[in-house]
Amino acid sequence: MSALVSLESIQDAAERIRGYALRTPLMVSPWEGLSLKPESLQPVGSFKIRGATTAITRLAPEARQRGIVAMSSGNHAQAVAYVARSLGIAAHIFIPDNAPARKIEATRALGAVVEVVPPEEQYSRPEEFARETGKTLIPPFENLDVISGQGTIGVEIAADDPGISTILVPVAGGGLIAGIAAAAAALLPNARVIGVEPELAADAAESLHTGALRAWAAQETARTIADGLRTASLGEMAWPHVKAYVHDILTVTEDEIEDATRRLAVEARLLAEPSGAVTTAAYLHRRRELPAGRAVAVVSGGNIDPAFLSGLVADAEKVPRNTPAGACP
Structure with a gap:
């Protein structure tokens, strides 16, 4: 079994990233009970x-x-x-x-x-x-150093809202959710870390639910618009963290990802690429499957294709305004 990253390693990473990465805030969202962690505001547009x-x-x-x-x-x-x-x-x-x-x-x-x-x-x-x-x-x-660096997001969430109930995290190779979950296990023991990925690239959900690491073919994962989540499987270093610390992994449809991307832009005034919008999609469309209490959606990146964004915003009249939390548009 691969080693699990320690809180000390994550805290060291938090010092190392000063001057390179932005300490992103928790933003109040238009949707009751949900805060946004906008990693799209980083200098290169993502948590990476x-x-x-x-x-x-x-x-x-x-x-x-x-x-x-x-x-x-x-x-x-x-x-x-x-x-x-x-x-x-x-x-x-x-x-x-x-x-x-x-x-x-x-x-x-x-x-x-x-x-x-x-x-x-x-x-x-x-x-x-x-x-x-x-x-x-x-x-x-x-890479355990990479996982430790991504875990600094969990440290910041714990400092900004120690009473948070749920942390929603996009899942691809698993470095992001592994690091955040490791930090949350140490600092937010009552919070539930839940991954989110597209239905068309649901290898991580299959892995967690079956208890065995699964891989999907590249031609399968390539179908999703969430290009940053097309990884064939969780990494072997991330997998032990997921098994130890992650409570569930939900999947969302392509329509739900598009809807969340559009609504983040139009209602939350926040640019998110489809990969970064999956967590908001889970909150908007899978609310009844989430624990009660406040949630944070990690918006992992904002490097969206301008033409794709233009098409979504052009359809803004389709966006239902002020949808109650727990309701599906």
């Missing part, structure tokens, strides 16, 4: 900067000098590129060719060398490249 900063700043000087490698569908790529540029470290990043073009170009603009590869090579090619060059691989989730 927390884990990337932690992992990179923990590298030895000689490892920094050799340079770093990463693989990502876009948000981790931008985070690694941002931190590497800040520290003067060379970064080579592999991105699958089905990632949004905007995320690919944003990573290049941050100074990283970007190599676009087929989705089936997005993990094998970077690992091979790291072995060939001696550069250090900074994985998007399969």
